[in-house]
Amino acid sequence: MKNLTLSLFFCLVYFYAFAFQNSKAKNEDETGEKIQRLLNDAESSILRYNFDGAIKKLDSSIALSKSINHERYLALSNSILANLQYIQHDFDAGTKSIKEAISLQEKTGDNIGLAYSYIQYAKILDMKGEFGKAKEYLSLAEDIYQKNDNREQLGLVALNRGILQIHENLDYKAALDNFHNAEVHLSASDNAYEKSRLNYFKASANISLNNLDEAEKNIRKSLEISHQHSFGGMIVSGNKKLSEIFEIKKQPDSALAHLQASFALKDSIYNMNEEELANEANSRYGHDALKNTLSSLTLQNAEQEKSLKVNKLTTILSVALITILSLLTLSLYKNNNLRARANDLLQKKNTELTLAKENAEKASLAKAQFLSTITHELRTPLYAVTGLTHLLLEESPTENQKEHLNSLKFSGEYLLSLINNILDLNKLEANKVELMETTFNLKRRISDVLIALKNSADEKGTKIHFNFDNSIPNKLKGDPLKISQILINLIGNSIKFTENGDIWINITKLEQNDKYASLGFEIRDNGEGISKEKQKAIFENFTQGSTQINRKFGGTGLGLSIVKNLLSLLNSEINLESELGNGSKFTFKLQFEVLETATATGPKKQEEEKIEAPSNDIMIDKKILIVEDNKINQMITRKILEKNKVNCDVADNGTIAIDKIKNSDFDLILMDIHMPGISGIEATVEIRKFNKEIPVIALTAVTLDENLDEFYLNGFNDIIPKPYKTEEFFTKINKHLAARETV
Template sequence: MKNLKLIFLFIASMVLFGFQDPGIDEAAPKPEEIRELLNKAEHSIDIMEFDKAREDLNKSLEYAKRIDNKRYIALASSILSRLHHVRHEYDKAITQLDRAMSIQRDIKDDLGLNYSYILYSKILTSKREYDRALKYLDLADKFYQKQENSEQLGVIALNRAVIYFGKVENHDRVLSELHNAEVYLDRSKNKYELARLNYFYARAYALEGDYQKAEKAAQDALRISQEGGYTGMTMYTYGLLSQISESRNNLPNALEYLKKMNEIRETVFDMNKEALATEANAKLGMNALKTTVDELTLQAEENEKTLKVNKLTTILSVALITILSLLTLSLYKNNNLRARANELLQKKNSELILAKENAEKASLAKAQFLTTITHELRTPLYAVTGLTHLLLEESPTESQKEHLNSLKFSGEYLLSLINNILDLNKLEANKVEIVKSKFDLEKRISDVLIALKNSADERNTKLHFNYDKKIPEKLVGDPLKVSQILINLIGNSIKFTENGDIWINVKQSKIEGEKVFLQFEIKDNGEGIGKEKQKAIFENFTQGSTQINRKFGGTGLGLSIVKNLLGLLGSEIILESELGEGSSFAFELEFEAPEAELKKAATASPQTKEIELTNDIMKDKHILVVEDNKINQMITRKILEKNKVVCDVADNGTIAIEKVKNNDFDLILMDIHMPGISGIEATIEIRKFDFDIPIIALTAVTLDDNLDEFYLNGFNDIIPKPYKTEEFFHKINKYLAAREAAV
C-alpha cells in the first residue's frame, strides 16, 4: 500500500504538470525559443528519440499558437509530418503536411513551403509514387536555384538519386545525381545529409559490383552517423556493410555487422514503444485520473487476496515459458533457413533484372547510334549528290559522264542504305504512323517502275506491269508505305534476276461497301530461294546465303522493312520460291474508294485540276538560301541559278531575319541547325512580320517526330537533304506558282 501511494503521487504530479494552464507563464515565448525547440525536435528525429521529439514539437506548437505565429505553426506541422514519416505512418504524415502547406501558401512562406515540398517528395518516394515525388522536387529545385542555396540543392539531388534507386529503369541516373549532391554539399555542415550521401554512394557502388568503393563509402557513412548519434542511419549502414561483406565472401564480418544492426533494431523498437506509450498517456485527461487510481487500488487489494494462487501460477508460467522458448528456438532456425532461401531467390531475381536492364540499354544505345550516324552521313552526302548533279549538267565528256554516273549511282545507293536503316530503326521503335491520303495507285506504281527501270536495264531484265482496270481510279490509303513496299520488293527481284523477267501484277480481289481489297504479286524467274532460308530472309541483315551476299551485295534490310510495313498495314507477305526457278511475293492490302464523293468534288470545283509545273516559273524569282555550311550554300545556289533564279545567301538566322525585313523575296529555303538562333527560331521571328512568304525547311534531320513542330512554327513544307532534284524543283515551283496566283 505504501508503494501504491507513491505511484499515485507520481502519476498525479505528472498529469498536473502536463495539463497546467498555459496562461500561468506570464512571459510570452519568443520566436527564437520556438525555433530552438523545432531544431531540437528535428535532431531528436534524426537520432530516433521519438518521445523527446514529440515533447519538443508539442511545446513549440503551443508557443506558436500562443503568439499566433502561423509560420512556426506550419513548420511544427511539417516536422511532425517528418516524425510520422520516419515511423512509417505515411497517411498521418501526409495529413500533417497538407495542413502545413495550406498555411504556408496562405501566408506566402516560400521558404517553409519548399521545405515541405522536399518532405512531401520523401513521403511519396516511401509510398513508391516516384513520378509525383520528382515533380515536388522540381518545384523546390526552381526555388532554391533562385536562392542559390547549395545545401538544399544538394539535398534535392540526393533525394532524386533515392527516387532513381526505386525506379528500376533509371539506375544509370543514380550516380549522376549523387555526384551533383556531393558538389552541392561540399562545404555543408549538415552531417545527417552527408551520412545519407555516403550511404547511397555505397548502395550504388554495390549495385555496380564495385564492393571496394562500396565498403569505403559505407564506412564513411557509419563514422558520420556514429559521430552525430544518428541511430537509424547507423542501423541501416550496418545492414548494408553486412550485405557488402557477404558479397565479398567475408562471412564472419557479415555476421558481426548483422548482429550490430539487430542490436540497434531492438533499441529502436523499444524507443518506439516508449513513444507510443507517451502519446497514449498524453491523451488522458484529468477526468480519467480518478478512475485510474480507483482501478489501481482495487487491483492491489485483489492481488493481496490472490497472492498464494499467483505463486502456483508463476511456477506453471515458468514451465510454459520454457516450452515456448524451445518452440521459438526451433521456429527461429526454420525461419533462418527460409530467409536464406529467400535471399538466394532475391539475388537471382536481381541478376535477371540487371540482365534485362543491360539488354534495354544496349537496344537504346543501338537506336541512338543509328540515328546519330545516319544523320551525320546525310550532310556530306548532300555535297556528293549535289555536285554530281551540277557536273552532269555541264556537258561532260563520255568518259567523265561514265565516271559521274558511277558516282551518282554510289551516292544513290548510299542514300538508299541510310534511308533503309532509318526506316528500320523507326519501325522497331514504333515511331511510324499510317498517313492516309487520296492518290492514283496505277500512276504511283508506274513512277516506281520508272525509277527502277535503269537498274533493270543494267541487268537486261524486263519489267511487265499488269493492272486490273476494274480498280477505281482514286483510292484512299498510305501511298508512301505502298511505294516503300514495292520499291523494296521489285528492287530485290531486280537484284537477283539477270537476263530475265519480272511481273508486277495488281488485281482487285473483292469490294465491301467503300472498301476495296487488292492483291499484289511481284514474280520473277531469277535465282530463287531455298526452302530452308525462306523464313530467315525477312529478318534484319539476312540474305539467302553467304555466296548470294558476295555475288549480289546489299544489307538484307529491304525484306525486313517490307514485313514490318505490311504488319503495320494489317497484312502479311506470302513467299513461294524454288532455288534456280525464281520467286513470287504476294500480299493483300485494303483501300477506301469513295467514288461518289470524288465525282461530286470534281463537278463542284473543276478549277481544282492540277496545273503542270515547269522550271520556267523560277525565272527571275528572288530566293533566299539560309545555310551556314559553305559547300551546301554553293551547291544550292548553283542549282537555283542554273534555272535563272536571283539567289541571295544568309549565313545564319539573325542575318536572314534582317534580309527579309529589308528585301522582297519570293521564297526562303531555311536550314535548321545553324550557329546562333536556329532555323525554327528564325522562322518564328519572320512570321511576326510576314505571314505570306513561303518558307521551306531544307534540312538533314530525320522527319519521324518533327513534322508537327515544323508546320506549327510557320514552315510551309520540308525538303530532306540530300534531296532528289525532281522533288526539290517540284516543291519550289508549287509554292512559287501559288504565290504568283495569289497576287
C-alpha cells in the first residue's frame, strides 16, 4: 500500500511539473526567436545608416529580453546598441552600454558574445584615445577566438589592431601587415561589411604612404562591396576618400564629382532618418500611447494569470511533498549506510581507473620513445651492411658469392623498409605528423618518385605508364612530402605484386576555380589483385591479402595503413577496386590551392611521360667533400663514389669542412648532422655565409623527432637518409650536379 501511494504521488508531481515547464519553455522559445529576428534587423539597419529603425528594434529586443529574464539576449542587445552609439560618435553612451553587456556575458559565461563585446569596446576606446586599454581588449577577444579557431573573428581582431596602429602612432606599414592578416582570415567569410571596411582603411594607409594607385584600387573595392549591399555610411565615406585621392593626383573634376556624390548620399540618409523620426513623434502621443497602455494591461493580466497558476501548483506540490517526505524519511535512514559503502567502493574503483590510465599513457610514451631510439640506432650498423654489400657486389664475386650477397642485400633493404614503416606508423599514432604548406610542381614531384622506383620496377620486369593531365596548374600549394610518401607506398605496393606486368599512374583534373583545384589520382596494375573479403582489412596495421601472399612477397602490411592515415590527415580517403588475379586500382582525390595556371592551351588532354633516371656519367671527375666523423661510414661512402670515378675528400667534423671549402673548390658536399664540435646544420649555416651556390646534401639518419623543414631553412638542398639504396643515392647526387651545370 505504501509503495502504491508513493507511486501515485510521484506521478502527480511529475504531471503538473511537466505541464507547467513545457508551457513556459514553449513561450520562452517563441519570444527568443522574435528577439533574434529583431537583433538581426537592427544590425542590418545600422549598416544601412537607418539609425531610428535600429533603435526601435533594439528597444523592443531589450524589453522582450527583460520580460523572459534572458540575460544573454539582453547582453547582445546592449552590445549592438553600443555599436550603433559608436557609429553615431556617442562614445560615453556606448561605453555604458558595452560595459553592461560585458558584465552580463561574464556572469552567464557567454564567451563568444563576450569576445564580440570586447572588440566593440576596443573600437570605442580607440576613438576616445585610450589606446592601451583598446589593445588589452583586442588581445582578450583574440584569446577567445584562437581557442575556438574562429578565423573570421580573428580577421576582425587584426583589422581593428591595424586601425589602432594608424590612430595611435601613424605606423602605416605595421597597419598594412595587420590588414593583410585580416584579409587572409576574412577570405572565406561572407561578412561583406567588414571586407568593405578593411579595403577602406587599407586605402587610408596607402594614401599616407603615397601609394595612390593601390589606394584607389582599395577604395573602389570598398565601394563595390558597399553598393552591392547598400551600406550607406561606407558609400559616403568611400566617395569622400576617393575624392581625396583625386585631389592629391591633381584631378579636380573627379575629386569634385565624388565629393558631391558623398554629400548627396549623406543628405539622403539624414532626410530618411529625419522623416522617420518625425513620423514617430507625430504618432507617439496618439495611437502608440493607447497601444502601450493596452500592452501594459495585457502584460499585467498575463502576469496575474501566471501567479494564480503558480500558487495553485505550489499548494498541490506542498501537500504532495509533505506526504512523500514523510514516507521517504524512514527509507532514507535505513539505506544511508548502504549508500556510504557504495560510495567508498566507487571512489576506490575511480582511483584504480585513474592509476591504470596514467600507466597506459606512460607505457604508450615509453613505446614511442623506445621505437624512435632503437630504429635510429639500427640505421648506423645497417648503413655499413648495405654499403659493404653494394661494394662487394661490384668487385666481381663468384656466382656462389653473388647469390649470398644478393640475399644479404635483399635482407638489408627489407630491414630498412621495416624500420621506415615502423617510424612512419609510430609517428602517425603519436599525432606527431604536421602538414607543411609550400609551393611545388606536382608533375615534377611525381616524376622524381617514379625515377626513384624505376630500378625496382625494372627488376620485376614491370612497365610504368605515367599519364598527366596538361590542364593541371603548374604551381600548387600543399604538402609535397606527404604526397610523395603516399605515392611511394601505393606505387611500391603495385610494383611488389606485379611481375612482368604494367602499372598505370593517371592524374586528372576534376574541377577548378580561381583559388582551388580538385585532382583525381589513380594507381592501377594488372598484378596479383586482392580478394573481396580481404579488401576492407587490407588498410589495417600488419594486414596483407593472404598468408600465401605474405610468404611469396614478404612485407609487414604497414604501407597501405600509412597511406590511409596520411590521406585522412589531408581530408581525403582511399578507394580500392580489385579482383584476385586481375590486378588492383587505388583512387583518391586531393584539393590544392592554385598559385599558377597550366601553360598548356587548347582542349584538356593527358600525355604519357617517359620515366628516365639521370645518367651517372655526370659524376665523372667531379669533386665531392664527405663530412663524416664515423670512419666506417667515411670508407663506405668514399668507395661507393670512387667506384663511379668521383674525386673524394673527407672532413672528420664541421670545422674542418668549413676550412676545406674556403680553400678548395668542390662540386657538392655530403654533410652528416650529428658530429663532435659543431653540428652539420651549424656548419652548413656558416658555409652559406660565403658560398651560396654549392649543393649541400644532408647524409644522415633522420629520426621521428627531427623536423625536416629545419634542413631546408638552414641551407641544405636535399636529404639522403641513411641507410639508402645506392640507386636513390646516385639519383639525388646526379640531379643536383646536373642542376648546377645548367646554371
